[in-house]
Amino acid sequence: MPATRSTCPFCAIVAGEDETDVVYRDEAAVAFLDRRPLFPGHVLVVPVRHVETLPDLDTADVAPFFIVVQRISAAVPEALGSQGTFVAVNNVVSQSVPHLHVHVVPRTKGDGLRGFFWPRTKYAPGEAASVADRIRRALA
């Protein structure tokens, strides 16, 4: 059963049911520690309004939500002395909770992680042009 506002664990945090790990909240977004962090200080930023994925976010909510993501991505390295961050969203696939959440993970060189760990591929001749055309048409 997909989570709804009444069963969604992130809506429960938004509603104030557990403030322990909340690091920031305003009208648009709530930020809290992921309980199973990749590294200590791994924060999740969620919109107050329950939407499942990034495409579902109301256009009017994009600015206030991502301004919080931006602030968290500045504050986490400052707070923890890390060098950078990995900021990521899984939409649908690999998305554990169907309430949009942006991971902000502190990163430091030599931490053993990689920005991408997957084998990169190459386009066959002509393939890139075809793929680009399909995306352009979907945007038109």
Add this chain to the structure above:
Amino acid sequence: MPATRSTCPFCAIVAGEDETDVVYRDEAAVAFLDRRPLFPGHVLVVPVRHVETLPDLDTADVAPFFIVVQRISAAVPEALGSQGTFVAVNNVVSQSVPHLHVHVVPRTKGDGLRGFFWPRTKYAPGEAASVADRIRRALA
């Protein structure tokens, strides 16, 4: 030598030096195919204005930039028949080009990737509270 506006490969694409793989452009952002995709249709979205990382993005540019990211994250699965997307930014660490770029990667269940592939850890007793306090102070 860090890339500047004059040497930055993404600024060159923004300037229109190679339109081949550009799928979208407006006043705020340009979106183009990553030449070494994780999967075909892997798009990079960059702000027109050269900034290095997400925290460097002018607050006024957050909305127009992320509205484009949102549009691309809807268009890519629609264009390619994928089920979802992985949307990610490497800030500083693992960042190959020092011009902010958001990866939008098409995802389909069973594609062999994971949202996160790294061993997750746990907080020791009291550690989460301490980490949360440090982030709150950095935000204050």
